[in-house]
Amino acid sequence: xxxxxxxxxxxxxxxxxxxxxxxxxxxxxxxxxxxxxxxxxxxxxxxxxxxxxxxxxxxxxxxxxxxxxxxxxxxxxxxxxxxxxxxxxxxxxxxxxxxxxxxxxxxxxxxxxxxxxxxxxxxxxxxxxxxxxxxxxxxxxxxxxxxxxxxxxxxxxxxxxxxxxxxxxxxxxxxxxxxxxxxx
Amino acid sequence: xxxxxxxxxxxxxxxxxxxxxxxxxxxxxxxxxxxxxxxxxxxxxxxxxxxxxxxxxxxxxxxxxxxxxxxxxxxxxxxxxxxxxxxxxxxxxxxxxxxxxxxxxxxxxxxxxxxxxxxxxxxxxxxxxxxxxxxxxxxxxxxxxxxxxxxxxxxxxxxxxxxxxxxxxxxxxxxxxxxxxxxxxxxxxxxxxxxxxxx
Numbered sequence: 001x002x003x004x005x006x007x008x009x010x011x012x013x014x015x016x017x018x019x020x021x022x023x024x025x026x027x028x029x030x031x032x033x034x035x036x037x038x039x040x041x042x043x044x045x046x047x048x049x050x051x052x053x054x055x056x057x058x059x060x061x062x063x064x065x066x067x068x069x070x071x072x073x074x075x076x077x078x079x080x081x082x083x084x085x086x087x088x089x090x091x092x093x094x095x096x097x098x099x100x101x102x103x104x105x106x107x108x109x110x111x112x113x114x115x116x117x118x119x120x121x122x123x124x125x126x127x128x129x130x131x132x133x134x135x136x137x138x139x140x141x142x143x144x145x146x147x148x149x150x151x152x153x154x155x156x157x158x159x160x161x162x163x164x165x166x167x168x169x170x171x172x173x174x175x176x177x178x179x180x181x182x183x184x
Numbered sequence: 185x186x187x188x189x190x191x192x193x194x195x196x197x198x199x200x201x202x203x204x205x206x207x208x209x210x211x212x213x214x215x216x217x218x219x220x221x222x223x224x225x226x227x228x229x230x231x232x233x234x235x236x237x238x239x240x241x242x243x244x245x246x247x248x249x250x251x252x253x254x255x256x257x258x259x260x261x262x263x264x265x266x267x268x269x270x271x272x273x274x275x276x277x278x279x280x281x282x283x284x285x286x287x288x289x290x291x292x293x294x295x296x297x298x299x300x301x302x303x304x305x306x307x308x309x310x311x312x313x314x315x316x317x318x319x320x321x322x323x324x325x326x327x328x329x330x331x332x333x334x335x336x337x338x339x340x341x342x343x344x345x346x347x348x349x350x351x352x353x354x355x356x357x358x359x360x361x362x363x364x365x366x367x368x369x370x371x372x373x374x375x376x377x378x379x380x381x382x383x
Contacts, residue, residue: 016357017273018203023282025199026192067258070250070276078243095242095289100280103246107276154372156195157365164361171358 003118007125014133015167019104019126023097024134025159034134037098038127043084044102045123048077049109053119056110073106101130136166193306194371196283197313198364204274204318206355207330209337211318213260213271214278215311221252221279222307223300225288230296245288249279264336283310321363325355 013019029037052073060066081099105126113119140162149158204210225248232241253275261268278284287306293299322330327347328339353359 016203018200018277020282021202022196022199026196027282067254070254071247074246074250078240078246082240082243095245095285097282097285099246100282100285104277104280108273111273154191154368156191157369157372160195160198160361160365160368164358164365167358167361171356 001121003113004121004125007122008129008132009170012133012167012170013105013108013126013129015163015170017108019108020097020101020130021163023101024130024137025156025163027097029134031135031138034131034138038131040084040098041102041105041127041130043088044077044080044098045105045109045127046120048073048080048102048106049119049123050116052076052106052110053113053116057116069110070107073110074103077103077106133166137162190309190375191368191371193283193309194313195364195368196281196286197310198317198367200278200281200283201314201317202360202364203277203357204360205270206318206321206325206360207337208315208318208322209330209332210271210274211314211316214274214318215314217253217256217275217278218284218310218314219307220256221249221284222287222303224252225249226291226300226303227296229288229291230299246280250276253279263332263334317363317367320367321354321360324363325352325359327351 007013011017014021014024052069055072055076056066056069060069060072077099081102105123108126109119109123113122137159140159144155144158201211201214204214225245228248229245232244253272256275257268257272260271283306287303290303291299292302319329322328323342326339327343328341331338331340354363
């Protein structure tokens with residue numbers, strides 16, 4: 001379980017790895033639409049990770065074809081994504097944010113895990129981390145709305161400052177910037 | 185279009201650049217990759233639209249992005265294997281970012297030339313912001329400018345690292361976020377002043 005908490009808090013996939021950070025900053029949604037997106041993410045990410053990791057361990061690695069892992073990942077995700085959109089949601093699928101976030105989560109889970117359970121745990125950590133940061137930022141936005149910041153203050157600047165405060169709080173264990181000797 | 189939503193675009197670009205390691209060289213790589221993706225994908229998409237009628241045509245875009253990033257990663261790994269591993273995830277984050285999808289979805293026009301020209305301001309904006317932000321972070325964080333050479337990264341030291349204490353905070357990811365907030369604040373003030381001047 002160490003990996004699970006590592007990717008949620010210590011080295012958050014959203015804040016430190018930067019997966020979908022740009023969407024969180026500029027494309028803020030309400031909680032309801034975000035929860036719908038999160039459920040879609042679960043639907044695409046878990047089965048894809050399971051299948052891709054299986055193929056990687058039993059087909060790609062024994063045949064020394066690991067360089068093809070990103071292609072296999074995106075191809076399998078496409079199959080799940082198109083099938084789900086055709087039969088479950090009956091919608092016109094396109095290259096949207098849910099697809100790209102799913103791919104990034106799958107890619108990270110596959111490349112940073114050693115077995116199938118690890119990969120599933122990391123992908124779960126990715127989705128939970130996204131959920132926590134998004135909810136935190138939505139609540140901060142509501143707080144800004146109530147406190148009515150000065151007109152001279154930009155909305156995006158406030159979001160970035162808040163993100164940096166959250167990052168510093170999560171990374172206090174890593175105080176390399178307080179130790180200039182490390183850079184010499 | 186650029187002027188109208190400049191802060192929105194700059195905020196999304198800066199959010200992509202935050203997790204990138206500190207150094208001008210990384211900014212140059214990201215700007216180069218963005219331009220390669222844009223200037224190769226738009227003509228390819230134009231040809232697909234014109235000559236091939238297949239369902240799920242949008243699925244070609246992620247496959248093509250993965251293809252380009254894989255080739256770039258292999259080329260970078262030939263130069264330095266550790267550097268290739270370090271930058272791979274960032275290249276994918278950039279290729280699958282909100283900004284690039286937004287730019288590609290807004291390509292408009294009927295001829296290839298007009299299609300390419302429609303989003304050139306966004307390409308220039310991305311390249312300029314990526315390079316200037318990396319340069320600023322490099323100067324503040326390392327007090328140096330980082331270049332790539334055949335034997336690895338080279339630093340041109342502008343000041344001693346001890347000139348101003350604790351400046352290496354800006355080389356870290358939280359430091360990059362603070363710089364982003366400051367950059368956006370400055371842009372916002374400039375935009376407001378311009379608006380007041382116009383009135």
